[in-house]
Amino acid sequence: MNTLKKQMINKVPEVTIFFWIIKIMATTVGETAADFLNENLHLGLTNTTYIMGILLVGVLFLQFKASRYIPSLYWTTVLLISVVGTLVTDNLTDHFGVPLEISNIVFSLLLAITFFIWYVNEKTLSIHSIFTHKREVFYWLAILFTFALGTAAGDFIAESLHMGYWKSALMFAIAIGIVTVAYYRFKLHVVLSFWIAYILTRPLGASVGDYLSQPHHAGGLGLGTMGTSAIFLFVILTLVIYLTKTKKDQMPFTHEK
Template sequence: MNSLEKNPSISDEVVTSPSRGRQMLNKVPEVTIFFWIIKIMATTVGETAADFLNFNLHWGLTKTTYLMAFLFLITLFFQFRAKKYVPWIYWLTVVLISVVGTLVTDNLVDNYGVALMTTTIIFGLAMLATFAVWYASEKTLSIHSIYTTKREAFYWLAILFTFALGTAAGDLIAEGLNLGYLISALMFAAVIGLVTIAYYFFKMNAVQAFWIAYILTRPFGASLGDYLSQTRHAGGLGLGTTGTSVIFLVVIFILIIYLTKTRIDENSRFRSED
C-alpha cells in the first residue's frame, strides 16, 4: 500500500481545512515499502526490548515502564517541536511508543490480572473512540494531513492504542488460544495480505486500508518477535530478546540513515522547503 495519497479515486485523501492549531509541514512520512519494513521491525523491537529490559536485566515491569515512558515523552516532545517530518525523530518515537504500548498491556495483564480478552476489548474501544473524535473534529483520518498540533496529538494517541491493542490481541491468539507464535504471525500476515489485495484490486478506501494494515502489523510484529526470540521449547527459534532486538535495531538504524540521505519518503511537495 504505497503512496496512498496518490490514488485520485480516494475521496478521503483530500486534505480538508484544519481546525485551529500551529501550522507546519506534514509530520508523517510517505507510505512506502520502507515505511512498512521499519514499522514492522519497530513493533517487533517493542515486544523484544520490553521483554529484554523486564526479564533479562531484571528491571521488572514497573521500573521498565517508568523509564521507557520517560524516554518516549522526551522524544515525543522533540517530535511535536519539529515543524516537518524528520526521519530519526519520527522513527525513534515509533520505536519507543511501541515499547510503551507493549508495557501498558503487560502491566494490566501481569501486575493487575486483567484478562487478555478484556484488554483487547478495552484498547479496541479506546482506539475506535480516538478515531471517532479525531474524525468528528478534523473531518479526515488521513495521515497525509498531519500538519497541526491537534492532528498530530490525535495521530500519536491512535498509534499508542494500536500498539497496546496489537500486543493484547497478539498474545490472546498466540497464548490465550494456544495457537503458537508462528501460526499467529502467519494468520496476521494473511489478513494483511487480504487488505493489500482489497486496496489494489478492489479499490478499498485508502485511509481505511492504511489503518487496518497499521493495526494488524502490531500483533504480526509482536508474534514475529516472540517467535524469533523465545526458546525452541516455548515454540520459538531461540534467538533471544537481545539478539532479536539488536538485529532489528541495526536494520532500522541503517534504513533511517538511508531515508535521511535520500529523502524519498518525504512528501514531494515539501522536499524543496527547508
C-alpha cells in the same frame, strides 16, 4: 506560503515499502526490547515502564517541536511508543490481572473512540493531513492504542488460544495480504486500508518477535530478546540513515482540510 514552507509542515513519512518494513520491525523491537529490559536486565516491569515512559515523553516533546518530518526523530518515537504500548498491556495483565480478552475489548474501544473524535473534529483520518499539533495528538494517541491492542491480540491468539507464534504471525500476514488485495484490486478506501493494515502489523510484529526470541521449548527459535532486538535495530538504523540521505519517504505537500 512558499513550497519549502509547505513541505516543512508534513510531520509523517510517505507510506512506501520502507515505511512498512520499518514499522513491522519497530513493532517486533517493541515486544522484544520490553522483555529484554524487564527480564534480562532485571529492571522489572514497573521500573521499565517508568524509564521508557519518561523517554517517550521526552522524544514526543521533540517531535512536536519539530517543524518537519525528521526520519530519526519520527522512528525513534515509533520505537519508544511501541515499547510503551507493549508495557501498558503487560502491566494490565501481570500487575492487575486483566484478562487479555478484556484488554482487547478496551483498547479496541479506545482506538475507535480516538478515531471518532479525530474525525468529528478534523473531518479526516488521513496521515497526509498531520500538519497541526491537534491532529498530531490524535495521530500519536491512535498509534499508542494500536500498539497496546496489537500486543494484547498477538498474545491472546498465540498463547491463550494456543495457536503458537509462527501460526499467529502467518495468520496476521495473510490478513494484511487480504487488505492489500482489497485496496489494489477492489479499491478499498485508502485511509481505511492504511489503518487496518497499520493495526494488523502490530500483532504480526509481536508474534514474529516472540517466535524469534522465545526458547525452543516455548515454540520459538531461541535467538533471545537481546539478539532479536539487536538484529532488527541494526536494520532499522540502516534504513533510517538511507531515508535521511535519499529523502525517498518525504511526503509531498497536499492541501487537505
